[in-house]
Amino acid sequence: MKLCLLHSKPILLTLLPRQVFTVCLLYEIDKGKASPLHPYFLHLPRSYSILAAFGELETQALQVDYAIWAAQKAVTKAKYEWEQAFTLMKELKLKPPLLTFRAWIWATGTVAKKMLQITCCT
Helix, strand or coil, rough: HHHCCCCCCCCCHCCCCCHHHHHHHHHHHHHHHHHHCCCHHCCCCCCCHHHHHHCHHHHHHHCHHHHHHHHHHHHHHHHHHHHHHHHHHHHHHCHHHHHHHHHHHHHEEEEEECCCCCCCCC
């Protein structure tokens, strides 16, 4: 996998593990039918109901100030993480549709919903 070749890139040191997983997912999606995971990808949801995916209408429909603030903060955080990972995605030469914020939101939703994270105590 190309990402293994980038292990010495300083950009990887600045990304969170979930950002790296998200980039890896988009990289595999970019392979299309050549990816061994392609059949699995066909069964993934097309969207997720996560705060970062909320548009202005959904955010305002929350009505409660704190809920609106939380949704806006989730979008801001997602955009920040996408911008951080964007350089790596460009280096991997992902197709333009996979470089979009919308694709990033979908991929982060997939990672969040399908990945088990175990925190180790040492």
